[in-house]
Amino acid sequence: MSTTPSNIPILPKLKKESIRTLVAKGIRIDGRKLNEYRKIVIEPNYIPKAEGSALVRMGDTVVLVGVKMEVGQPFPDTPNEGVLMVNAEFVPLASPTFEPGPPDENAIELARVIDRSLREIRVIDLEKLAIIPGEKVWMVWVDIYVLNHAGNLLDASSLAAMAALMVTKMPKVEVSEQGEVKVDKSVHVGSLPLNHRVVTVTVGKLDEYLLVDPTDEEELVLDAKLAVSVSEDGRIAGMQKMGPGDFTVDEVYKAVNLALETGKELHSILEEYVAKR
Amino acid sequence: MSTTPSNIPILPKLKKESIRTLVAKGIRIDGRKLNEYRKIVIEPNYIPKAEGSALVRMGDTVVLVGVKMEVGQPFPDTPNEGVLMVNAEFVPLASPTFEPGPPDENAIELARVIDRSLREIRVIDLEKLAIIPGEKVWMVWVDIYVLNHAGNLLDASSLAAMAALMVTKMPKVEVSEQGEVKVDKSVHVGSLPLNHRVVTVTVGKLDEYLLVDPTDEEELVLDAKLAVSVSEDGRIAGMQKMGPGDFTVDEVYKAVNLALETGKELHSILEEYVAKR
Amino acid sequence: MSTTPSNIPILPKLKKESIRTLVAKGIRIDGRKLNEYRKIVIEPNYIPKAEGSALVRMGDTVVLVGVKMEVGQPFPDTPNEGVLMVNAEFVPLASPTFEPGPPDENAIELARVIDRSLREIRVIDLEKLAIIPGEKVWMVWVDIYVLNHAGNLLDASSLAAMAALMVTKMPKVEVSEQGEVKVDKSVHVGSLPLNHRVVTVTVGKLDEYLLVDPTDEEELVLDAKLAVSVSEDGRIAGMQKMGPGDFTVDEVYKAVNLALETGKELHSILEEYVAKR
């Protein structure tokens, strides 16, 4: 059962007002413009023992994504394809509002939005991940671990997931004559095959204004959010309206345009990231 | 751990008294006689995509039962028989006293009483439901879904389950030479084979009086209940005393006779139902 | 999440003081010396239908251990060995402080400490428990059931587990030519093969004093405990510091010596127990 959140921190009324007043003037309490992201730093291979990993800092928000490659069974309706699994943990270390326990609706929503943005446009070339078609395939586990929640978790997580997949290595696998599968994770045979790159841009609505990359404080003031996943070729690879407010049709169009525009910047950051390695 | 219920609605003392006074005169607050059911309506095939289904209205009580046929493994001690599974959900839509979550003790008891009444007299001819003996058999899932709780859920559920089984169709199944089982649910090959019909009559005790088909308000006043499952050939196919009160031996005999007598009426309703189709 | 216990019974301050004062004089409120166990009684085969069992009374503490032998799959990294599983249930019948539900951290810790003390020194000769190497092996289920908690559950449970294993019989097993495994639990073919015997001695620290076999009241006053598992040949087969307090290095040495010394007595009791049978 989904319940209107009641444990959200209380932002002083004065602070709310100043966020609102500034936004109406086109600026933010931290001095950014409405269409400006906080400083983004991506650390690749933060977890060397994982097949792929990346730590993303977006301002004070910190998200770590680890990718594990395991041998498993294919889904019955796609016997010749690998399996993608996306999971998110909002561990209590990351925020005073996070509780220990299984993922709540926010963590599940975040994981599923990212899952769909990766799956639908086929970011991973799952067809190349069969080991014994119909029986054994690679399972790609994308585990999103939030370490510090300072707002805009979805964009940071999506970026970290993409960055981790881009540095994921394929472990060596051998199939014996009896059909036994033997994996040697200490030897790598190339990179995880990717078809596309996707980033997610979440646009917040405050009164009649739209902005990107909200901080946790700004999130407490927003009316609603629209997350738009953008592929490297400028297509929309998924959307999710979040929060209890609403958008006019016109606002949605503007938000999508803002996301498409800003998405290009995130793609440039990924391009730099991969070039540096 | 089973706990004396404390969330039961409070019936005004006056209403309790009037229920009690009337019953002593042989009538009910809704004008019925003590041995009289509310109006019963059975809608067959309410869920066409299920293999079988029926919606039962018993006064304001509404129960929907869906039957799904799936291929599964037999129990080790009955390798050549199909498997019957009965489950009941008391979803919160049906009553202000129902909570979301896994079935509570009342839902579990109801499902198990119906399960036993179907299983022991072998209502379903499970021996005809083997596909590959010892390996693959039909699993008959009987899912009881309470949509509105206005009393006497057990009798309504039992009737809906029987009505749903009576219109359940067998999906087409083919076994390939390699022993692969292929089901085509869009094609039906006859009806689910049945040996018997069973209905359940719950007799309520109020002071020294016995009555059938209590409403939810009456249930709050009853001392105890005795549910008796009655087969079409007049045998007792299961019993369950429910509620914290007690029965004298003599009261039990009277209750069983009342159930056997009233059970005939429910069987007539099933007979009409099947004739109409 | 582990939380400082808050539901522990409150011991009157006066009683705490008298426990403390007496211990400083080398005696206990029940008259025992610091290094003295309460009276220990072991009843073998308390549950004849289990393959092995023993009931241990240590003063008012009562622990029942049942051993079940079942056919299962080996762990992938020990394909030719049987499997040992240790589980403990602190059922609410045993103490007003126990709650119904899955094992809490105390029950899990107790089971894991005993598991390690049995596993590491290889008390059970698991290599003799393969049925079809790599496929089917014996699983030895050691279920610890606390019936009355009057202190020192770990030592009583460890003793009961050892005593139950010492009387565990091997059910007859046959492998058909098709590789089917058939177990006949009514026929026994010898005893469970054992390599060693292990007992656990828990040493409590109160101020600068050390004592063994604390009662539940004494446990409320102790600063910390050190459990030492002792093999029949005088080796240390496992250790666990328990409780929020601390030990100096010197106290640890003394506690280990006390445990090794007292462990000999427990081994004598096991020796008598096995001789009597």
Place this chain on the structure above:
Amino acid sequence: MKKEKPKLIREDGLRHDGRRPDELRPIRMEVGVLSNANGSALVEYGKTKVIAAVYGPRELHPRHISLPDRAVIRCRYHMAPFSTEERKNPAPSRREIELSKVIREALEAAVFTELYPRATIDVFIEVLQADGGTRTTGITAAALALADAGIPLRDLVAGVAVGKVDGVLVLDIDQLEDEYGEADMPVAMMPSLGKITLLQLNGVLTPEEFREALKLAEKGIKEIYRMQREALKKKYVEIKPEET
């Protein structure tokens, strides 16, 4: 085994079930179908059949999850085990948990929650038969149940899913179109206010396709809204949206 993809757009430009691309399935609505709930409705979009009930405003336990200045909305989207092709385990899936959240948020925008501080308004949606579009059918039913419960609303909420199948944008996709199509975009709006309260996209669209898809959704939602008002009129007088 993956079944072969069926043809979703026929030679004549119509869909596999004979509908035009911008045509809704036959829709049926009935208000006030359950006696216990404060409000209820049964809605069918083709073979998709959903029942919704509203309890409340009522007291909320435990109190510490209530809000001092408005009601909380609690919402559960749940599928009956017999509603799907293969029996669905009745325990809530991750999908059901996500949908409960987005549906709650889609309804919350329409409810004057500030009228009922410290209370809860509970919305229970049960999918009885699933054939595509269950979340939007559920929203349409839940809005009717809220109105039936007499809870003041800014406007009704109505929903429909637009899809892209065989390259064509189509209205109110069914399960076959969802399964084999290229995109599924559920949308819900407060129609007379022109406000979108639910928007998801599962699939890939170009920006142009997206704009066209949203227009198609708006068109469908307006038709559904008309039916909602008729269904309520049948039971009551017509509902008056806040600003029309």
Place this chain on the structure above:
Amino acid sequence: MKKEKPKLIREDGLRHDGRRPDELRPIRMEVGVLSNANGSALVEYGKTKVIAAVYGPRELHPRHISLPDRAVIRCRYHMAPFSTEERKNPAPSRREIELSKVIREALEAAVFTELYPRATIDVFIEVLQADGGTRTTGITAAALALADAGIPLRDLVAGVAVGKVDGVLVLDIDQLEDEYGEADMPVAMMPSLGKITLLQLNGVLTPEEFREALKLAEKGIKEIYRMQREALKKKYVEIKPEET
């Protein structure tokens, strides 16, 4: 694999273990076996061995599940993992949840709960070894534990299961008779009050058979009741039922 059905009634009319059809298994009872509980008892019907403990009347947390005018009874029937042929997972099964309820209701009729408003009386039943009739053995033990805890009772409660095996009605069935028999009918009564507090039938009986079975149960329960009183006398003075 299904084992072949054994002969349950021998040529000489006796049962597989040599008992007459109306004969109880050897029964053993011991009261006050645990030091922590307020009351406790160990009861064996043949190889079935059950221990019961009672805690209370005691305070109930959280308070909102207490009752203003009487005590609640909380009851847990639970099987030890080693009690059954194959190891039982210690998590409560659906069977244990149902039995906890019917046992609670069977005991509740006997307890003067109105004496302890807002309190709880907790009854914990642990099946240590299962060989048929565990729920009725548990009720017999729990009633002794309640009496041992000094909780005022209208009467003791005693239980026994009657079965139909090879067409013959038999008293106090064991596991083999339960597994291969045609019916299992557990009954519990307040014996001196002549009141039935538990009655279940798992199997098929004609109305005549049912009446005969109930008589057989009554006979067995009276014998067990006599033993209960003796077991209590051993520890205390004789219990005085309300109206005898």
Place this chain on the structure above:
Amino acid sequence: MKKEKPKLIREDGLRHDGRRPDELRPIRMEVGVLSNANGSALVEYGKTKVIAAVYGPRELHPRHISLPDRAVIRCRYHMAPFSTEERKNPAPSRREIELSKVIREALEAAVFTELYPRATIDVFIEVLQADGGTRTTGITAAALALADAGIPLRDLVAGVAVGKVDGVLVLDIDQLEDEYGEADMPVAMMPSLGKITLLQLNGVLTPEEFREALKLAEKGIKEIYRMQREALKKKYVEIKPEET
């Protein structure tokens, strides 16, 4: 399949990774790494990488689990799913539940809990990469996080595991040594007070070996303690233990 046991002590007496038996792995510590927590630290022992955060002292809900005379400590040791060779299910395992308890008890001895009655101090330890010694690395990190949160401590707590591999006692074992060694003995101390707050032995030692192992642990802990103080000094002034 069980891989063959590798040689853990080489001909030259050094360990598989070239360390001397009494040599720690390269250790890295960083204090104050997270902005939300009141205190935090990242600690690496070789490839083992653990992050710890402390929230509190803060109010505790529900109140009935608070203590009238001191703070409760709540502690969670948890492994990230990608921290292990094979992906770890993120639900807490029995091992994680036990370790959360022994770590809580290891830290509790050092905290002046009596300063914060009715409050909670929450310690969250996340293992990001596991290569042996995760619990002791976690304790070292948690103690730094407690100090970083400004919570008064009797002393820091530092931990390390001693092992026995190929018959030799070695300091700070890694995963390979843990997996194929004969014993693993994690120890944590308040170093300047000379007090042991965690001590476990998983394996078999003679009494003599145990004494030698404990000395080795003490030696390692003192080195780690020095590094802890430096890491704190880097951020703050030096911490002053109670009695040095």
